[in-house]
Amino acid sequence: MCQILLIDDMQPVRHAIAATLRKAGHDVVETDDGNKGLEIAAKRQFDLIITDIMMPASDGTDVVFALKSGGSGPKVVAMSGGGSGIAAQDALSLSASRADAVLKKPFTNEVLIETVSSLTSN
Secondary structure, eight states: OOEEEEEOSOHHHHHHHHHHHHHTTOEEEEESSHHHHHHHHHHSOOSEEEEESOOSSSOHHHHHHHHHTTSOSOEEEEEEOOBTTBOHHHHHHHHHTTSSEEEESSOOHHHHHHHHHHHHOO
16 A cells, blocks of 8 residues: 554554554554654655654654655645643644644544545545
8 A cells, every 4th residue: 555654652542543554554654753753754755644743852743844845745644632731723723734634633543544545545
């Protein structure tokens, strides 16, 4: 299917999303922070990058803007459940202007797979 980089600092959430994507036939590389994600993305080509927005080191907004600043590159999905007094919609609003899709946590496996399919089917 496709090569996906998944960036999320919460290990249980990251593993659950990765398991769903792998079950659907995708190759998934996981990392827990935006800086590491950008390093991996610079070394390997991905069809899709899924990033959480609210992360401690380099957040997903930094990732989205860095990946989309060059114009071409992989499709990017921003996701957030909010946190620290910030609503998920507020956390996603800045990234939504550059990301190819946004997912508000919690989302179903079906919504995840539909989103990935819509962005990777050409």
